[in-house]
Amino acid sequence: SQTIHQWPATLVQPVGSPLSLECTVEGTSNPNLYWYRQAAGRGLQLLFYSVGIGQISSEVPQNLSASRPQDRQFILSSKKLLLSDSGFYLCAWSVMTHSNQPQHFGDGTRLSIL
Amino acid sequence: AQSVTQLDSHVSVSEGTPVLLRCNYSSSYSPSLFWYVQHPNKGLQLLLKYTSAATLVKGINGFEAEFKKSETSFHLTKPSAHMSDAAEYFCVVSEEAGGFKTIFGAGTRLFVKA
Numbered sequence: 070s071q072t073i074h075q076w077p078a079t080l081v082q083p084v085g086s087p088l089s090l091e092c093t094v095e096g097t098s099n100p101n102l103y104w105y106r107q108a109a110g111r112g113l114q115l116l117f118y119s120v121g122i123g124q125i126s127s128e129v130p131q132n133l134s135a136s137r138p139q140d141r142q143f144i145l146s147s148k149k150l151l152l153s154d155s156g157f158y159l160c161a162w163s164v165m166t167h168s169n170q171p172q173h174f175g176d177g178t179r180l181s182i183l
Numbered sequence: 184a185q186s187v188t189q190l191d192s193h194v195s196v197s198e199g200t201p202v203l204l205r206c207n208y209s210s211s212y213s214p215s216l217f218w219y220v221q222h223p224n225k226g227l228q229l230l231l232k233y234t235s236a237a238t239l240v241k242g243i244n245g246f247e248a249e250f251k252k253s254e255t256s257f258h259l260t261k262p263s264a265h266m267s268d269a270a271e272y273f274c275v276v277s278e279e280a281g282g283f284k285t286i287f288g289a290g291t292r293l294f295v296k297a
Contacts, residue, residue, distance in 0.1 A: 075226075111289070111290075112273070112287055112288065112290050113227075113273070113287045115285075157224075159226055159227070161226075161227075169215040169232070169234035169235075169277070171217050171229045171232055171275075172227075172285065173229070174219075174226030174227040175226050176224075176225055176226045177224070177225065177226050179224060
């Protein structure tokens with residue numbers, strides 16, 4: 070069966086520090102991969118999605134970047150964090166190119182910027 | 184244009200009473216529709232999905248939803264609420280139109296009173 074792992078579960082970082090959040094998927098090949106941010110009490114905002122190694126699409130301009138160095142690995146990064154980067158970050162995967170297939174989510178990373 | 188509206192930001196029910204979470208959508212094509220549940224500090228878990236088969240869809244934990252094309256609705260129901268159902272619920276629409284796009288609703292917070 071397929072599983073998705075995100076780490077760390079929680080992270081407290083000072084303003085201006087770098088960030089690296091990692092997400093890996095097991096049990097499937099060529100998945101679509103997604104990074105979402107969820108602000109407190111709000112819905113999901115799609116940040117990035119990827120349909121293959123090295124292929125990243127950005128949905129909103131921001132202080133963050135994403136990379137996909139391997140088929141089942143998706144990394145969210147920042148060189149210098151801002152206070153507004155605080156939130157709950159979720160990684161998800163889905164079967165490639167079928168809208169009738171759901172996305173499957175990791176347990177998320179709670180990021181607090183001080 | 185594709186959109187999804189969850190008509191209630193908060194719903195409160197007593198344990199043992201029925202649950203109704205309302206979702207309306209718009210789509211230019213034949214959409215796929217999903218309901219997810221999110222417990223605090225967790226990722227989203229798929230409850231059920233509609234993908235142009237039976238209009239009444241049964242999901243996990245006793246939830247079901249009915250796709251009504253004439254009303255463009257996909258409401259989530261459960262006959263009897265349990266305390267463990269207290270969570271955030273998201274309605275999601277996905278369609279293929281020269282590439283596919285997924286839109287998440289803003290979420291409905293379900294409170295269950297003892």
